[in-house]
Structures are given as structure tokens and as C-alpha cells.
Amino acid sequence: MKQEIIIAGFGGQGVLSMGKILAYSGLMEDKEVCWFPSYGPEQRGGTANVTVILSDEKISSPVLNEYDIAIILNQPSLDKFEKAVKKGGILIFDDYGIIHAPTRKDIRIFKIDAMNTAVSEGYEKAFNMIVLGGMLKLSPIVSLESVMRGLKKSLPERHHKLLPINEKAILKGMEIIQET
Amino acid sequence: MVEEVKLMKGNEAIAHAAIRYGADGYFGYPITPQSEIMETLMEEAPWETTGMVVLQAESEVAAINMVYGGAACGKRVMTSSSSPGISLKQEGISYMAGAELPALIVNVMRGGPGLGTIQPSQADYFQTVKGGGHGDYRLITLAPASVQEMADHVALGFDLAFKYNNPAMILADGVIGQMMEKVILPDFRPRKTEAEIRAEQPWATLGKPKGRKPNIITSLELDSHIMERNNLRFQEKYRKIEANEVLYEELLCADADYLIVAFGSAARICQKTVELARAEGIKVGLFRPITLWPFPSVALKKYAEKIKGILTVELNAGQMVEDIKLSVECKVPVHFFGRLGGIVPTPDEALKALKAML
Numbered sequence: 001m002k003q004e005i006i007i008a009g010f011g012g013q014g015v016l017s018m019g020k021i022l023a024y025s026g027l028m029e030d031k032e033v034c035w036f037p038s039y040g041p042e043q044r045g046g047t048a049n050v051t052v053i054l055s056d057e058k059i060s061s062p063v064l065n066e067y068d069i070a071i072i073l074n075q076p077s078l079d080k081f082e083k084a085v086k087k088g089g090i091l092i093f094d095d096y097g098i099i100h101a102p103t104r105k106d107i108r109i110f111k112i113d114a115m116n117t118a119v120s121e122g123y124e125k126a127f128n129m130i131v132l133g134g135m136l137k138l139s140p141i142v143s144l145e146s147v148m149r150g151l152k153k154s155l156p157e158r159h160h161k162l163l164p165i166n167e168k169a170i171l172k173g174m175e176i177i178q179e180t
Numbered sequence: 181m182v183e184e185v186k187l188m189k190g191n192e193a194i195a196h197a198a199i200r201y202g203a204d205g206y207f208g209y210p211i212t213p214q215s216e217i218m219e220t221l222m223e224e225a226p227w228e229t230t231g232m233v234v235l236q237a238e239s240e241v242a243a244i245n246m247v248y249g250g251a252a253c254g255k256r257v258m259t260s261s262s263s264p265g266i267s268l269k270q271e272g273i274s275y276m277a278g279a280e281l282p283a284l285i286v287n288v289m290r291g292g293p294g295l296g297t298i299q300p301s302q303a304d305y306f307q308t309v310k311g312g313g314h315g316d317y318r319l320i321t322l323a324p325a326s327v328q329e330m331a332d333h334v335a336l337g338f339d340l341a342f343k344y345n346n347p348a349m350i351l352a353d354g355v356i357g358q359m360m361e362k363v364i365l366p367d368f369r370p371r372k373t374e375a376e377i378r379a380e381q382p383w384a385t386l387g388k389p390k391g392r393k394p395n396i397i398t399s400l401e402l403d404s405h406i407m408e409r410n411n412l413r414f415q416e417k418y419r420k421i422e423a424n425e426v427l428y429e430e431l432l433c434a435d436a437d438y439l440i441v442a443f444g445s446a447a448r449i450c451q452k453t454v455e456l457a458r459a460e461g462i463k464v465g466l467f468r469p470i471t472l473w474p475f476p477s478v479a480l481k482k483y484a485e486k487i488k489g490i491l492t493v494e495l496n497a498g499q500m501v502e503d504i505k506l507s508v509e510c511k512v513p514v515h516f517f518g519r520l521g522g523i524v525p526t527p528d529e530a531l532k533a534l535k536a537m538l
Contacts (some may be wrong), residue, residue: 023360027187035187035360040298060451062359065526130523 001056004064006081008049010097010173014128017154018071019050021132023148025142026054029063033065036062047076054141070141071131075099090138092177094131101180110138118169126162126169133173144170190356193363194260194286195220197334198232200369203284204255207232207246211262212298213354214288218260230371239312243270244285251281252397254377254384256338260286262354264302266293267312274313275348277414278399282341283441286350287318288357289495291522299522300354300445305499308351309473316411318418320348321472322424323443324361327361329470335366340425342381344417351472353495355445355524378407421474430477432458433465439483440534441467441504442493445524450493452527463532472500477507484508489537493530494518496527513537 005022009015016037026033034053040046042108051067053059066086072078072093078100085091093102096115112134118127136144144167151166188196193216198206208218218236220296226232237243243259250257261269266287276283287308291301304312308321322333333350341348377384385395402409404509429447432454433439442450447468457464467483469476483490490512492501498516505514519525 020360024187027185033187033362034361036355039354057360060455061449061453061527062355062361063445063449063524064452065528102378124488140485150369 002059003054003069003139004067005052005054005069005071005135005152006049006064006084007052007071007073007079008065010049011046011048013073014125015048015049015073018128018132019052020154021129021147022052022054023144024154025146028146028149028152028153029142029146031055032057032059034059034062045127047074049077049081069135070100071135073097073131079104092131092135092138101172109180110134110177111180112173114173117172117176120173121169121172123165123169126166129166129169130173130176131168134177135173136170137174137177184364186365186432187287187360188327188363189216189358190324190327190352191216191288191358191362192220193327193331194235194334195224195352196365197228197331198258199230200366200368201335201338202230202256202369203232203258203338204371205235205250205257205261207235207237207243207250207257208258208261209237209240209243209265212536213290213300213357214260214262214286216357217286217288230368232371233350240268244269247283248272248276248281250280251276251283252279252385254372254381254386254468256284256342256372258286258338260288260292262288263301264290264322266304266307268305270313273319274311274315274317277306277313277317277319277399278346280314280345280414281347281397282338282345283347284341284350285347286352289351289353297522298350298354300495300524301520302444302446303496303497303499303520304351305472305494305496308349309475309503315484317414318421318473318516320344320346320474322348322350322351322427323470323472324352324356325444325447325468325470326356327359327363331363331365339389340421344421344507345383346417346421351444353445354522357429374427381532389514401529425471426474426476426479427470428479429468429470431468433467433483435463436465436483437463437488438534438538439465439467439487439490440493440530441469441480441490441500443469443472446493446495449525449527453493453530453534456527456531457494462534462538469500475503475507475536477503480504480507481509484511487512490514491530491534491537492516493525493533495524
């Protein structure tokens with residue numbers, strides 16, 4: 001079993017850290033993992049993306065041209081990565097900031113209203129965990145328990161008090177994701 | 181004891197491996213995409229545990245000369261930078277080669293020339309293996325293709341440098357430096373004591389005991405006859421390294437009709453190309469040089485009569501391709517595919533290039 005995932009959005013949306021948590025979760029389950037970020041000036045406001053590969057076997061290339069799952073959080077990322085989803089693959093997007101919705105018919109497309117939910121629920125900073133929750137609902141590559149352990153491992157100890165909010169956000173994401 | 185598997189970036193792995201190797205000092209100056217090496221060292225604060233010095237110098241030139249000074253004292257010292265910074269260090273590297281000083285230099289390459297881009301590249305191949313500084317010298321060059329190898333090549337690089345009294349370089353790039361993978365770090369080793377250094381590096385300038393001639397570390401020799409002798413000694417050493425220290429990896433090469441030759445991140449990308457091609461019934465293997473100098477010419481030459489063609493894939497305009505052609509003595513067609521300026525080729529692009537040569 002291998003899952004090749006791209007997560008893309010604006011810098012500051014928590015794209016890279018969402019990927020990191022996913023990678024740590026894979027580590028918790030003894031999977032092979034690879035996390036390869038865009039590391040340019042994107043991190044500070046432009047578009048940022050990260051490739052995460054979780055696999056039961058050794059991982060070859062960290063650089064991919066097609067993905068099983070694309071998580072898209074802004075229009076430039078949709079323009080770039082909609083065409084890179086494998087046939088039959090999954091595209092998840094938050095239409096906050098998306099002007100032209102995805103149109104492909106040969107993939108499964110899901111919408112998650114994460115940005116608005118994060119604001120209304122009062123945990124804006126856990127926005128990315130809502131999105132992660134949505135993805136885990138569709139593709140339970142790793143268990144929620146592993147995600148929580150991965151989160152604990154990737155967060156500095158001083159932030160551990162935020163773990164319950166993050167768990168709440170993940171569960172919320174599982175609840176609100178819907179197929180378009 | 182079961183080793184703890186950690187998840188970290190290639191750059192971070194280098195820092196941890198250096199502390200665990202018992203390195204005495206790191207001198208550097210920040211530059212993307214390798215700044216995590218010094219950042220991690222600063223966070224780990226090894227001066228409080230192993231006694232390793234970590235110092236941000238005022239420039240790359242200062243850092244490499246601090247390495248020269250540390251190495252002259254027989255210490256395990258290192259520096260790291262990315263392409264433009266490595267260019268600045270070339271004078272120091274040439275001097276160390278001339279003075280026969282061991283040290284470890286890490287280059288996490290980015291696109292050039294000039295200040296270029298911060299994105300991954302392999303365009304410093306020529307600079308590294310053909311001699312980036314002046315003079316007839318060679319740099320032992322290791323090309324890691326995983327985070328695990330980033331960690332492992334620290335010990336390997338230091339060991340080779342001290343075995344031959346010659347600088348060694350880890351030649352990585354932004355992909356390998358920035359990606360996170362699982363890694364098992366080496367065990368902690370104690371730093372060498374002064375007594376051990378005096379015994380193992382009798383040439384080290386650690387202060388002159390009574391009755392011994394002064395040790396002099398220099399690359400300067402105004403008498404050309406002596407300078408030629410020095411050069412011949414270096415050459416003899418380089419031939420020994422070429423005979424004994426070649427490393428490479430072969431993946432599905434045994435039954436291959438075609439070979440892809442690639443190093444570092446390009447080799448990782450082409451592993452997937454091989455998977456894709458094999459799924460389509462194309463018998464292709466991957467030959468990955470791990471030491472770029474010494475280059476695995478002999479091993480590669482063995483394939484020259486057996487295969488129909490070679491594709492070399494590099495993140496540059498075609499540099500290693502010259503060494504491949506020399507290795508196979510043009511007995512088999514050698515094609516090239518590469519992307520430039522920080523663009524990383526995808527596995528399917530390499531597959532397309534492979535199919536074009538079938």
C-alpha cells in the first residue's frame with residue numbers, strides 16, 4: 001500500500017506542518033515516509049506545497065508527477081495540481097479562495113468548508129487539522145491514534161496543551177467533508 | 181538494542197551525525213538550502229556535551245580558513261554551504277589539498293551560475309570532481325541519495341579524509357537536504373583526545389615537544405623540483421583512492437538492456453522511472469555512483485558490451501555524462517536528459533527521455 005499526496009496552498013496556511021504531522025503519523029505505524037517541501041520564499045505568503053509519501057515499501061522518488069490525493073487550498077494550487085491527480089484519485093479543496101471549482105470527471109472531488117468552520121468554531125489556527133481530518137475520513141492511511149501520537153511528536157512540548165483542540169478539529173473535518 | 185528510528189531532514193541528519201561522529205568543530209555561514217545544518221548544531225549545543233565547537237563565521241572564506249586551521253591541528257573539522265558559498269571556499273579547499281589536510285565539506289547544491297536560485301541543482305559536479313580550486317588536486321566526493329546516507333556519509337567522509345589526508349566533500353542538493361525521511365543515526369563516539377591526535381596525526385601542529393623538529397603545514401614550495409615531487413606524491417595518493425574507495429549501487433542492472441546513470445536526487449527520481457519503465461516491459465536498470473570521485477569507471481565499463489544504451493539524468497546541462505562516456509569508451513550510445521536552474525525533473529519526464537532513445 002502506498003499513498004502519494006500533495007498538499008498545496010498559501011504560505012501560512014499550515015500546509016507544510018499538515019504534511020509533517022501526516023509524515024510523523026506514518027512513522028508511528030512503522031511505514032516508510034517521505035516529506036518533501038517547496039522551500040522557497042513561498043513559505044512567507046506565496047504558494048507552498050509539500051509532497052508526502054506513506055508506503056509499506058521503500059520509497060523511490062520524492063519528486064512526483066502524479067498523486068493519489070491532492071489537497072488544494074488556493075486557486076494557483078488548483079490550477080497547478082488538478083491535472084496531476086491520478087485517474088480515480090481524490091481531490092480535496094476548500095472553496096474559500098477558490099474562484100474556478102475543479103472540473104475533472106475522472107477523479108473523485110470533495111469539498112471541505114474548513115476555513116469558515118475554523119473561524120466559527122473559534123480555532124482558526126487548527127484550520128489545517130480540519131482539512132487533515134477530512135482527508136483521513138476518505139483515506140484512512142493512518143489511524144487517528146497514530147495522528148495524535150504523530151502530532152505530539154512533531155509539536156514542541158510547550159504546545160502540547162493544544163493537542164485536544166487539534167483532535168477536535170480533526171474530528172470536525174471528518175464530519176464536514178462532502179463529495180461534490 | 182533496537183535503534184530509534186527518527187524522522188528528519190537531510191540537513192538535520194548531517195548535523196546530528198557530525199556530533200555523534202565526535203567532530204571537533206563546525207564553521208559555517210548560513211545559506212539556503214542548507215542552513216538547517218548550522219541551525220541544528222546550534223540547537224543541539226554540542227559544546228555543552230561533546231565539546232564540539234560550532235561557530236558562525238563572518239563569511240564563507242573565514243569559515244573555510246577556520247577549517248584549515250582546525251585541520252592543521254589534526255582536529256575533525258567541517259564546514260557546509262551551498263553552491264555560491266562553496267565557490268568562495270575553493271581557495272581554501274585547494275590550499276588544504278596542497279597542504280594534505282583532512283576535512284569534511286558539505287555542499288547542498290542550488291541552481292547557478294552566480295547567485296542563481298535557491299532550488300535544487302547538481303550543476304556543481306564539474307566544480308567538485310574536476311577541481312574547483314586551482315592546481316592538480318582531487319576532492320573525495322560522496323553523493324548521498326537519502327537522508328540515511330546524509331547521516332552515514334559524515335563518518336565515511338571524515339574517515340576517508342583522515343585515511344588519505346585529503347579534503348572530502350558531501351555533494352548533496354536541495355532535494356536531499358530539505359526532504360524528511362526515516363533515519364537511524366550512528367552511535368556516539370568520543371572525540372579524539374590530544375594524545376590520540378598526536379599518535380594518529382604526527383604531522384599535526386599541536387605545539388612542539390622538545391627534541392622534535394617543528395611540524396610545518398603549508399602548500400607553498402618555491403623550489404619547483406620539490407613541488408613536482410609533492411605533486412607526484414599527491415597523484416600516487418589519488419591513484420590509490422581510485423583503486424580502493426569506489427562506491428556505487430546497482431538496481432535491476434543484471435538483465436538490463438538499458439541503463440540509467442544518475443547520482444543523488446536524480447538517482448532517487450530515476451528509481452521511480454525504472455519502476456515505471458519495468459511496468460511497461462522495458463528492461464532498464466539504475467546505476468548510481470555513490471563516489472563521484474573516484475568515479476566508478478571500471479564497474480560501469482563492464483556494462484558497455486552488454487547493453488544497448490545509457491541515459492544519464494542530471495539536474496544540470498550534462499556534466500557527469502562526460503565521465504560516463506570516458507568510462508564506456510563510447511562503446512555504447514550515451515544519451516543525456518536534464519533540467520536546469522533549479523527545476524527538478526519528474527520521473528515521467530525521465531521516462532520520456534528513456535523511450536526516445538529506445
